[in-house]
Amino acid sequence: MAGRASRVLLVSLLTLAPVLAQASVQVQISGIDKVLAAAVRANLALTPYADRAVSEPQMRRLYASVPDEVRKALEPYGYFGARLVAGSYKRATGKTADENWTVTLHIAAGTPVRVTALQLDMPADALQLPAVHRAVRAFVPRTGAILDQALYTRSKQAVMAALQADGYLDARATQHEIAVNTATHRAVIKLAWAPGPRYKLGAVTFTGSQFVPGFLQRFVPWRVGEFYSQDALLQLQQRLTGADYFAMVEVNPEPRQARDLVVPVAVTVAPAKRTVYSAGALYGTDTGAGIEAGVRRRWLNRYGHKAALDTLLAQRLKTAALIYTIPRPGQDNKAFNFGANWLDSNTATSRSRTLGLVANESREWRGFSSSFGLDALSGDYVVGGENGNSTLLYAEASLGKKKGANPVYVRNGWAVSAVGRAGGPLSTTAFTQLALDGTWIHSLAPRDRIILRGDAGATWVQDFNALPPQLRFFAGGDRSIRGYGYQTVGPRNAQGLVIGGRNLLVASATYEHYFLPKWGVALFADGGDAFNGSAFQMHQAIGFGLRWISPVGPVRVDFGFPIGDRHAHGLSLHISIGPDL
Structure with missing residues (x-):
């Protein structure tokens, strides 16, 4: 029994011996830049054997096709005369069975073909549209550039996409020609488009809505x-999604159903969960430790009304809204x-304590969020x-x-x-107040960023x-101003x-520097004052801190040191959590 097993093992090893003696392939390319070398490597039949025996x-057959593969690989990049100047393949010697083939290729790309004429024919009515005009102006390769066929294809697709996005749904290219003269290394590009009729947007039908008929029509940003x-x-998709009524929104134009070039639009929605609850713990040196909770009703009735209740209970701050x-x-x-x-x-x-x-x-106004209204405030304070x-x-x-982003x-x-x-005669005192604030964040390097912040205000009372x-x-x-306690200046x-x-x-x-993807350190300098009239007195502080990018935003632990202030001195700890903007 043992002898039979030994014979089976010997036969197996003899059968596998030719396979074990085979080797993988390493290709070395010189004479051309990295981009062209990558194109050649991708087109070689040898490439899939980099990790195969x-x-x-097989090597003789694969190597025989290399000159033709080099030429075909570089033609799309404008090099129609590329050739293999010198090359060889050899098997590395060694004692192990997994020896490698080494293929050396020295390639001459030759003189590139350049575009000597670029003719783009677009009817005037389509060309006057900004998106189409930009796509045509951005068409590459331009005159004098190397004929890169990938750029040509992407540019042609961009023009067609711009036409269709602006309603030319039947647009087509009537001419798309590249004439190449390899002897003179010149190319002429000729393109012409027939946009066809320009379609229009029609009525929108909604399916799956929980609201009264006509309510969602208010979201439609066009007239039939x-x-x-x-x-x-x-924009319609974004408005419906941003309204926070729906878990799913699909906007589908139906050009096949168009009548007299008017395209109907079908919108399918699915209601989101109607009531949302939230709760969490919080801590900040300004407020102390606490908890917050809220309940939000995404819609109260079939007219889309909403309601929300939010509460916060912290050591130094309690609110309900x-x-x-x-x-x-x-x-x-x-x-x-x-x-x-x-x-x-x-x-x-x-x-x-105030109510x-x-x-x-x-409303939205020129890209800004705006509000205008009346406030009433009453309470006691010390x-x-x-x-x-x-x-x-x-x-x-x-x-x-x-x-x-x-x-x-x-x-x-x-x-x-x-x-x-602005408060008037119905108030305990008349007053006018203006408050401004701004924040600017700029990345200096992949792991570094700078944050500048400013606040200003004025009151007449x-x-x-x-x-x-x-x-x-x-x-x-x-x-x-870090380095000072909350509202102590x-x-x-x-x-x-x-x-x-x-x-x-x-x-x-x-200034922040991240030494790990989610961990970083910070240096800061703050300064300013709250004051009356022109009696501004600079209060300044410097410090350092630790940063951790949590799922809810950066966690900031800062240590600040006031400079030259008789009312404040020593180390001050500041902890805050949340987005920077």
């Missing part, structure tokens, strides 16, 4: 009969908002050891815009906002003491206690 007869536009279709929204979808995404909010704040400089009511209109009580009725307008961690982006308030803390300006804290009363100011001016610069 090749017998000697306007020219077909891929951008308009995308209820808001009722009546959307008025359209070009400006308008909505009417009514709400009530309660605040209980206890900082190192003030204590306040607020708000009614405003919000600032700098002095008790106060006020009731204010004032108008408030806001304008804001932000831009950043990734809201969790912005590499390049910015945000600006402005808020204006009859009786400053009648303003509650939330309408006064303070500086200091996690998102103000500002004008002081006779007892030396901070009472806030009429004006604000703060600037900050932070």
Whole structure:
């Protein structure tokens, strides 16, 4: 039995011996640049054998086809005279069975063919459309450039895509010709298009909606009969998705159903989960530890009304806010908002308990988010050891815009906002206030970025003491001047206690370097003041910190040191969590 097993093993080894003696292939290319070498390598029949065994007869057959493969590989790049100048293949010697074949190729690309004439014929009515005009102007290769056929194909496709996106659904190329003279190394490109009739957008039908008929028509950004536009279709998709009513939105134009060049559009939607609950723990040195919870009703009725309730319970801050929204979808995404909010704040400089009511209109305006309405605020407060009580009725307008590719961690982006308030004779005191803030983030390198931030404000008021803390300006804290406690910078009363100011001016610069994909360090310098009149006094601090990019945004742990301030000295710890913009 043992002898039979030995004979089987010997026969198996003898059978496998020729296979084990075969080898893989290494190709070395010289004489041309990396891009052309990669093209040649991709076209070689030898390439798939880089990690496979090749017998000697196979190698002879594979190598024989190399000159033709080199020529064909480089023709699309404009090199019609490419040739294999010298080449060889040999089997490396050694004692092991997995020896390699080494193939050496020295290639001469030759003189490239260049475009000497580029003729693009597009009818004037189509060429006047911005997208089509840009695609035609961007067509490459241009006159004088090497004839790169991949660029030619992409440019031709871009022109056709632009035509179809603007409603020329029957567009076709009537001429697409490349005339190559290999003797003179010249090429002539001739292209002509017949756009055909320009289609228009028709009525939209909705399927799967939970709302009254006609409500979703407000989201449609075109009128029946306007020219077909891929951008308009995308805008409809974005509006419906952004409304937060649906788990699924599909926008499908139906050109086969077109009548008199008018294309109907079918939209299919599926309702999202109607009620959303949220809860979480939080910590910040400005607010202390706490929890937050909320409930949001995506729609209350068949007219699309919304409601949300949010609460926060922290050591130094407690809030509750209820808001009722009546959307008025359209070009400006308008909505009417009514709400009530309660605040209980206890900082190192003030204590306040206030109830607020708000009614405003919000809308998009030239790319900005805007709102305008009335606010009512009433409550008790203590600032700098002095008790106060006020009731204010004032108008408030806001304008804001932000831009950043990734809201969790912005590499390049910015945000600006402005808020204006004005209270009149129905208030405890008349006042006018303007507040501005901005943030700019710029990536200096793949692992480095700089963050610049600025805040400014001004108040004109009859009786400053009648303003509650939330309408006064303070500086200091996690998102103000680090190195100082929250709201500990500002004008002081006779007892030396901070009472806030009429004006604000703060600037900050932070440099971050990430030594791991999600871990980094920071250096920062902050400065500014909350002040009255022109009595600005610089409060400045420097420091360092640690960064961790969490799923909800950067976690920042900063250590700040005030410079030359008799009211503040030593190390100050600041912890904050959340997006930069």
